[in-house]
Amino acid sequence: MEKVTTRLRKLINGSELVIQPGIFDGYSARMVQQAGFPSGFISGAGIAEAQLGQPDIGLMGFELNLNAVRMLAACVEIPLLADADTGYGNAINVFHLTRAFEQAGLAGVMIEDQTWPKRCGHMAGKSVIAAEEMVEKVRAAVEARRDADFVIKSRTDSLATHGIDEVVRRLNLYAEAGADLLFADALLSEQDISNVVKNVSKPLCINMGFGIRKRATTPLISPARLAELGVRVVIYPRLLTACAIKGMQSGLGALQQAMRSKEPIEHPELLVSFEELNSVVGFDEFTALESKLARR
Numbered sequence: 001m002e003k004v005t006t007r008l009r010k011l012i013n014g015s016e017l018v019i020q021p022g023i024f025d026g027y028s029a030r031m032v033q034q035a036g037f038p039s040g041f042i043s044g045a046g047i048a049e050a051q052l053g054q055p056d057i058g059l060m061g062f063e064l065n066l067n068a069v070r071m072l073a074a075c076v077e078i079p080l081l082a083d084a085d086t087g088y089g090n091a092i093n094v095f096h097l098t099r100a101f102e103q104a105g106l107a108g109v110m111i112e113d114q115t116w117p118k119r120c121g122h123m124a125g126k127s128v129i130a131a132e133e134m135v136e137k138v139r140a141a142v143e144a145r146r147d148a149d150f151v152i153k154s155r156t157d158s159l160a161t162h163g164i165d166e167v168v169r170r171l172n173l174y175a176e177a178g179a180d181l182l183f184a185d186a187l188l189s190e191q192d193i194s195n196v197v198k199n200v201s202k203p204l205c206i207n208m209g210f211g212i213r214k215r216a217t218t219p220l221i222s223p224a225r226l227a228e229l230g231v232r233v234v235i236y237p238r239l240l241t242a243c244a245i246k247g248m249q250s251g252l253g254a255l256q257q258a259m260r261s262k263e264p265i266e267h268p269e270l271l272v273s274f275e276e277l278n279s280v281v282g283f284d285e286f287t288a289l290e291s292k293l294a295r296r
Contacts, residue, residue: 004079005149008039008107011079012151012181012203017227022237024050026075028244030280033076039107040076042069043237044083045120050241058117062088062097070104075282079107081151083237085118087111090133091140098144098152108151110183111137113158113170121157121185121207122217128158131170135177142178153205154179157186164192168199175202181233183207186217193221194229203232210239 011018020039023029024046032040045056047068052059069082082101087094094111101109112118113134115127128134134154141152154174158166164187171182183205184196197204209220226234250270258265278284 001077003147003149004073004077004105004107005147005151008079008081008151009149009180011039012232017223017231018233019223020081020233020235022046022235022240023072023080024241026072027280028240029072029076029080030282031240033078034280037078039079039081041235041237042072042080042082042106043241044085045237046241047083056118056120057123058085058119060085062093066097066100066104069101069106073105081108081110081153082106084109084111086114086116086129087137087141088116091136094137095140095144098141098150099146102145102147102150106150108153108181109141110153110155111141112155112183112185113137121155124160126157126160128156128161131173134170135173138174138177138179151180152178153181153183155183155185159184159186159188159192164195168196171196171200171202171204175200181205188217189219190221190225190229193226193231197230204230205233205235206231208234208236210236210242 018039019037020041021032021037022043023032023040024043029040044060044065047065048054048056048060051064051068065084069080073080084097084101087097098109113128113131115129119126138152138154145152154171156167156170156174158170167184171184175182179202182200182202185207187193187196187206193206206226207218208226209218223234247270254265254267254270272280
């Protein structure tokens with residue numbers, strides 16, 4: 001089978017818009033694969049919020065992130081690109097991180113130019129490091145990878161602090177340093193997106209919400225329109241976490257309703273069956289393997 005790194009690189013350099021749902025746990029990883037998406041984006045915010053129960057404000061460290069992405073890469077066959085925040089230090093830390101993430105089975109890694117502790121790109125109060133320092137980090141990531149197809153994705157959060165011209169300048173510097181995929185977070189309009197696409201030298205990734213038209217930052221834009229604008233990759237990092245929270249809220253509400261009743265209350269519309277849950281996590285694969293390999 002072709003390497004996951006090669007498959008992801010071909011997707012990015014292909015002719016079709018690459019849509020990557022955000023992955024944050026084993027359920028979401030397997031369901032993205034089973035739904036037919038050819039790749040996925042591991043959301044750092046999703047891991048931090050789900051594992052720690054805390055906001056995405058730089059509380060997650062390198063080891064927690066590495067352990068999480070290693071397990072996610074191991075449970076699916078599609079290529080996954082992981083969010084590594086700021087790289088958890090300077091260029092030396094980024095070199096070490098890139099080696100570790102590549103060895104963990106990822107197809108690529110994203111590093112951003114925020115100061116530490118970082119925060120979600122759509123929160124107020126962000127700040128960024130000097131562009132020259134980020135260039136050092138990008139060069140370190142490129143130097144660290146052993147597989148030339150391992151994708152280095154560079155993100156800038158400089159729109160909120162310096163404006164659109166600095167976004168373009170920084171992304172081109174990161175491209176010159178060796179980044180394969182560029183990400184301008186929290187752009188404010190279609191015009192911003194079009195401007196960046198036309199003025200950067202490498203493929204552009206955009207972060208998109210889902211189902212909320214009125215947003216404080218990037219407006220809701222369809223994948224078809226993003227493709228028309230020249231975007232190469234679009235990630236939906238909070239789609240599945242938001243859906244999961246909504247589902248759990250509904251389930252807990254139903255349980256509270258049942259607690260007030262003397263009769264059992266069923267809500268089949270709120271949950272999957274035991275059989276479907278087992279299907280999601282690949283139980284049939286293990287049953288087949290057991291029958292083939294294990295003595296009874």
